[in-house]
Each structure stands twice: as structure tokens, then as C-alpha cells.
Amino acid sequence: MIALTLPSSKLSRELEVFASLHAHGELAPPPDDLSVQPLVRWLRRNKYPLLALSHRAPSWLREDPDFLDALCEERAWYDTQRGEFELARLAWLERGVSCLMIKSAGSYPSFPHTSDNIDVLFRPEEAYVAREVLRQMGYVEVRNVEEPGKYLFRRFHDGRCVSAIHVHERIAWFVGFLDDALVWERMRPTTDDPGVNVPSPEDAILINLAHACYENKELRLVDVMRVRHALESAPQIDWGYMLDVAGRRGWKEGLAFMLLVSSWVEHAMFGHSLVPPGQLERFEQVARARPLVWRRLEAIRSSASVDLPLDLSYPFCKVLYYGKIMSDLERSPREKVGDTLLTLLWGLKLKSGIRPQAGMVVSFSGIDGSGKTAHARALAEAFSLCELQARYFWCRGGSTGLLALASRARALLRRNRRASNPDAVLRRRRELAHPLLRWGWTWGVALDQVLSYLVGVHLRARTGKIVVCDRYIYDAAVEVLASLPKEDRMTRAAIAFMLRVVPRPDLGYLLDLEPSDARARKPEEPWHSELDAERRLYLELADRFGLRVVPGRGDFADLNDPIIREAFQIYMGRFETWLNALFVSNPSQRNVPDPVWRRRNAR
Known part of the structure; x- marks a missing residue:
């Protein structure tokens, strides 16, 4: 008989409060000197849903302003994600495709909205249809974070991500951990949400413990619960x-370690573990047979305090990971060697911080008030959310370097004149009436803009950055054309120079807006009298340089959603790079590309 190690460590304040709330529910007494805000932050770090806690929370917690604000925010996010998932689930069912939420154990709320993305398992033969359905619904595929048999999709609406669905063909973290066919046979619907299918209790334990150890390398409160x-x-x-x-897939010792650690934390929180003593003894025997596992287990259980998330040790978990690969009875010796080499390369790329990606330039042009800034910022933030290096770039003629200083000096000297004549175009024409001054200013703006876009935009794109431009060289050309006499040869030559030297963007948009609508959007602006002429110039440039003309009038979401989808489709179609190829981590090296990536704009 093995003497089980029971916890004598002291609980952290937040863990102690949570244990009391869970054990006593509405009767839980208010703790002394506890601020609710740190408790909320702790729960969020542990991915534990406030909705689950509020289900039976005492009045002192339910009525706390910090808790109420956080709960309201979480409920809104839950409603958004659950609504988006339901639309996808019904669309899948229409195509005869069923799905399974692998990380949920069926506890309330069974829809795992606190996860970074919703992990959904599909049968391999149905996964392609599932992905096509998501594309038809407006989701974009984030190919830069693909893993073998796993595809991440996001849907953006009104400038923000409203759904992230990870399509799984198998339960794996680069390598497989379960018998997926058995998981499908044993799945069950949940009691609180009939639209959510979850694994059997045994599979839920296996999945959550494997994910905590081999993927996160830390144990969170949500895993324990x-x-x-x-x-x-x-x-x-x-x-x-x-x-x-676990034995057949090579991670029996990892399962024993994780179950013993989870049970130890559970015992510390509630005074007992739901794992029967006989089974704990059985798993302790497994752990003792591997000295490395037993030493790490003893180190954790001898800690002076218990808190979550619990660091499991990155090096230790990686040793377990490669031991699992070499002990997997479902893989041949050749496959094990391949798995080891590939995961080493992928791990090296991840830990080194190397993020090879293709560069891209996206530009937004249009008259003032057309929405360039809002669309450019939304697209740049969408790319950044998807773990891509994206930069927002703004530049206007005369706004940088010596020209900016000259403009500010002139503004101070002629403040009164500006106040008496708010029309910027007419004022600039009068100020630049002298040919020599006009020549110097026009070519100064041209050189300034060419240098700004070549260095600030295209050089960055050459180094693998996505640069989203709020204004482009076309806007500078229109501004110069509208501000100076059209018959002036110097003006024409400067504009031709700008348009010839600065390369076209990979994707350019003209936000076309009626001048009357622009004035209505910003009634406080001192609008000039040449907006109609500017708009005509923009349309001429769009036709000449192949800009996509987007009506600027309408709901922002209706305009922005297609822009984000198109930009992602074009970018992801040419995402592969030679440096990624060296790490065997281009999308086509991890998965067979869907036919959509062999269409136009893909390579």
C-alpha cells in the first residue's frame, strides 16, 4: 500500500475564496479585506467563466460593481460567440456535418466561451465541407497558425472579431493523443445547451489534462474544475x-502526473478529491516508475503555497512530450523520427520568435471624411490579432521633416489670414502664386512623399511586414492637383514623378463618397470648395491604377466586412515564404491546401 501525499500547503487568497464560493454557494460568507477586482483578474487568468460563478454567487459578490461590470462584459461576449457558433452549427447540419466541442466537459456553461478559440472536432471526411461552410459565411482562414489537421477561422464584423473557430480533424497538438474514432462513439449532448456535443467524461479528462500539460504547460482553474x-x-x-x-499513445506517465497534480490541487481546495484512493494509488505507481516524473510531482506537492495557474515547467513538459512521441504504439519507427524532427523544428521557430511572413501593402484613399482612418485601423488590428506583423501608416504632404516645420511656421505667421479665409485650397493657391515658391513647394512635397512611402511603406513590406496605409501617393497627387493651377507644368511633372516612382499597392481601395455626405459627417470642419473636383480626380486615378472603388456611404460594417475578407483572402493565398520552408512550416507543408488556395490570387 502506497501512502498518498496529501496537501499541507497554504492556498492563495483567491483560491481560498473560490473554494469557499464553490462549496457554500449563496451561503458563502464575505471574506475579510478582499477586493473583488483582483479576484476577477485571477479568474480571467485561469479562463474560468464568471457565468459559472454567478450561477450560485452570494449577494455580496453579485452586487459588487467590479464583478457586475466584468460579468456584463463576459455575458455580451458569450452571447456574441454562441450566436455566431449556432449559425455555423445549423449550416453544418444542413450539409450533414456534425461536430463535437473537444475541450468542454459539459459543466455550465458548456459552451467554452473563455477559450482563445472554440475547438471543434469534425470527422476527417467531413472537415473540408465544414471549412467551406465557414468561408461561405464570411470567415477568413488564418493560415499562418495552422497545425497538422487543425485550421483556424475568424469572422470579423464591424471592425472586430466576433468568432474564432478552430476546425480539428483530430485531437492533437502537432501529434495525436487519443483514439478519435472512440471519442466520436462515446460523445454525448450537454444538459444545459442542446446545441453542444461534448466528449465522454473519460475523454474530457484525457483531453483537458493533455492540453494543460503538452500544450499550455500550466494547470489552470478551468482545467481542475x-x-x-x-x-x-x-x-x-x-x-x-x-x-x-494514454498507454497506446505514449503518454501514460504524463496522464498519471497530471491527474495526481490536479487531484492534489482539488484536495487542497475542497478537502478531498473525487478520484478514488485506489485509483490514486494506481497512478502513483505509474509515476514512481519514472523517476523524472516522480521528482517533479514531489517538488510540486512540497510547495509552501498553492495557486493557479500552476507552472508545470516548460523543460519538464517538453521531455514528456518527446517521450510520448517515441512511446506511441500507433506510430511506426519512421513516423516517430519524422514527428520528432518536425516538432523540434516547429518548436525552434516558435521559441526563437522568428515569424517569417510575406509583405503586403494595402492602401485606402479618398476625400476627407470618406472613412479612410476607420477602415485602415480596423484592417491593421485584424491582421495583428491573427499574429501577423502589421503596421498602420499615415502620411500627408507637408506633414514630415522640414516641410512640416515650414508648414507650422507659416501657420503661425498667417493665423489671422486663415481665420478670415477657411478655404484651404484657395488659401494655398494664393500663397503659392509666385512661380519659384510654387516650384519649390511642389517638388518638396513630391520628394517628401516619395521618400516617405518608399522607406516607411515599401521597405517595410520588403522585410515581411503588412503595411496598411491611411492615405497613399494618390491622395498626395490629388491634393497637389487640387491646390495648384492645373496648367502648371511643374505641378504635372511632380505628380507624374510621384505616381511613377512609388509602386502600386498590392491592394488599393478608393472610398468614394459624395462631397455633401463628407460635409455632413464633419459639419465642424472648414471644408474647401474643391471637393467635387477632388472626387473626380480620385475616380480618374482609380480607373488608371486599378483601385477597388468602394462606396463610402453606408453602414461601416457593411463596407468593412468585405474589405477584411478580401484582404485576408489575397494575403493568405501568398503567405508561404522560403524561410518558413526551412522550418517546414508553410501551410502547404503542414496540410494539403484546400482548392480555394489554388484559385486566382493564390500561389
Whole structure:
């Protein structure tokens, strides 16, 4: 008989409060000297849903302003994600495709809205249809973070991400951990949400513990509570099944380690563990057989304090990971060597911080008030959210370098004249009436703009950055044309120089707006009298340089959603780079590309 190690460590303040709330529900007493705000931050770090806590929360917590604000924010996010997922689920069902949420254990709320993305398992033969449905619904595929058999999709609406769905063909973190066919056979619907299918209690325990160890390398509160719920929800747990699956896939010692650590934390929180003592003894025997695992387990259990998330040690988890690869009975020796080399390369790329990506220039042009800034910022933020290096860039003629200083000096000297004549175009024409001054200013603006876009935009794009331009060389050309006499040869030559030297953007948009609508959007602006002429010039440039003309009038979401989808489609179609190829981490090296990436704009 093995003497089980019971926790004598002291709980952190937040963990102690949570244990009291969970154990006593509405009768939980208010803790002394506790600020709710740190508790909320702690719960969020642990990915634990406030919705689950509010279900039985005492009045002192339900009525706290910090908790109410956080709960309201989370509920809104839950409603958004759940609504988007329901639309996708119904669309999948129409195509005869069923799905399974792999990380949920069925505890309330069973829809795992606190995850970074919603991990959904599909049968391999149905996964392509599932991906096509998402594309038809306006989702974009984020190919730069693909893993073998896993595809991430995001839907952007009104300038923000409203849904992130990770399409899984298998339960894997680069390598497989379960028997997926058995997971499908044993799945079950949840009691609180009939639209959510979840794994069996045994599979839920396996998935959440494997993810915590081999992917996150830390144990979170949400992991402990999901395991506890799985143990509570089953009249009898099939421990033999779990050991058999983990043994065949090479991570029996990892399962034993994670289950013992989770049970130790559970015992510290609630005074007991739902894992039967006989099974704990069984898993301790497995852990003792591997000295490295046993030493790490003992180090954790001898800690003076218990808090979550619990760091499991990155080096230790990586040793377990490669031990799992070499012990996997479902893989041949050749496949094990391949898995080891590939995951080493991918891990090296990840830890080195190297993020090879193709460069791209996207530009937004149009008269003032057409929405350039809002669309450019939304697109740049969307790219950044998808772990891509994106830069927002703004530049206007006379706004940089010595020209900016000259402009500010002139503005101070002629402040009164500006006040008496707010029309910027007419004022500039009068100020530049002298040919020599006009020549110097026109070519100064041209050179300034050419240098700004070549260095600030295209040089960055050459180094693999996505640069989203709020204004482009076309805007500078229109501004010069509208501000100076059209018959002036110097003006024409400067404009021709700008348009010839600065390369076209990879994707350029003209936000076309009626001048009357622009004035209505910003009634406080001192509008000039040449807006109609400017608009005509923009349309001429759009036709000449192949800019996509987007009506500037209308709801922002209706205009921005297609822009983001198109920009991602074009960019992801040419995402592959030679440096990614060296790490065997281009999308086509990890997965067979869907036919959509062999269409126009893809390579």
C-alpha cells in the first residue's frame, strides 16, 4: 500500500475564496479585506467563466460593481460567440456535418466561451465541407497558425472579431493523443445547451489534462474544475479505458502526473478529491516508475503555497512530450523520427520568435471624411490579432521633416489670414502664386512623399511586414492637383514623378463618397470648395491604377466586412515564404491546401 501525499500547503487568497464560493454557494460568507477586482483578474487568468460563478454567487459578490461590470462584459461576449457558433452549427447540419466541442466537459456553461478559440472536432471526411461552410459565411482562414489537421477561422464584423473557430480533424497538438474514432462513439449532448456535443467524461479528462500539460504547460482553474465535473457527471469512471488510451499513445506517465497534480490541487481546495484512493494509488505507481516524473510531482506537492495557474515547467513538459512521441504504439519507427524532427523544428521557430511572413501593402484613399482612418485601423488590428506583423501608416504632404516645420511656421505667421479665409485650397493657391515658391513647394512635397512611402511603406513590406496605409501617393497627387493651377507644368511633372516612382499597392481601395455626405459627417470642419473636383480626380486615378472603388456611404460594417475578407483572402493565398520552408512550416507543408488556395490570387 502506497501512502498518498496529501496537501499541507497554504492556498492563495483567491483560491481560498473560490473554494469557499464553490462549496457554500449563496451561503458563502464575505471574506475579510478582499477586493473583488483582483479576484476577477485571477479568474480571467485561469479562463474560468464568471457565468459559472454567478450561477450560485452570494449577494455580496453579485452586487459588487467590479464583478457586475466584468460579468456584463463576459455575458455580451458569450452571447456574441454562441450566436455566431449556432449559425455555423445549423449550416453544418444542413450539409450533414456534425461536430463535437473537444475541450468542454459539459459543466455550465458548456459552451467554452473563455477559450482563445472554440475547438471543434469534425470527422476527417467531413472537415473540408465544414471549412467551406465557414468561408461561405464570411470567415477568413488564418493560415499562418495552422497545425497538422487543425485550421483556424475568424469572422470579423464591424471592425472586430466576433468568432474564432478552430476546425480539428483530430485531437492533437502537432501529434495525436487519443483514439478519435472512440471519442466520436462515446460523445454525448450537454444538459444545459442542446446545441453542444461534448466528449465522454473519460475523454474530457484525457483531453483537458493533455492540453494543460503538452500544450499550455500550466494547470489552470478551468482545467481542475472540468476534470472535477467529469468525475461528478459519471456514475462510474472507466479508469482502465483512460490508461489504455494514454498507454497506446505514449503518454501514460504524463496522464498519471497530471491527474495526481490536479487531484492534489482539488484536495487542497475542497478537502478531498473525487478520484478514488485506489485509483490514486494506481497512478502513483505509474509515476514512481519514472523517476523524472516522480521528482517533479514531489517538488510540486512540497510547495509552501498553492495557486493557479500552476507552472508545470516548460523543460519538464517538453521531455514528456518527446517521450510520448517515441512511446506511441500507433506510430511506426519512421513516423516517430519524422514527428520528432518536425516538432523540434516547429518548436525552434516558435521559441526563437522568428515569424517569417510575406509583405503586403494595402492602401485606402479618398476625400476627407470618406472613412479612410476607420477602415485602415480596423484592417491593421485584424491582421495583428491573427499574429501577423502589421503596421498602420499615415502620411500627408507637408506633414514630415522640414516641410512640416515650414508648414507650422507659416501657420503661425498667417493665423489671422486663415481665420478670415477657411478655404484651404484657395488659401494655398494664393500663397503659392509666385512661380519659384510654387516650384519649390511642389517638388518638396513630391520628394517628401516619395521618400516617405518608399522607406516607411515599401521597405517595410520588403522585410515581411503588412503595411496598411491611411492615405497613399494618390491622395498626395490629388491634393497637389487640387491646390495648384492645373496648367502648371511643374505641378504635372511632380505628380507624374510621384505616381511613377512609388509602386502600386498590392491592394488599393478608393472610398468614394459624395462631397455633401463628407460635409455632413464633419459639419465642424472648414471644408474647401474643391471637393467635387477632388472626387473626380480620385475616380480618374482609380480607373488608371486599378483601385477597388468602394462606396463610402453606408453602414461601416457593411463596407468593412468585405474589405477584411478580401484582404485576408489575397494575403493568405501568398503567405508561404522560403524561410518558413526551412522550418517546414508553410501551410502547404503542414496540410494539403484546400482548392480555394489554388484559385486566382493564390500561389
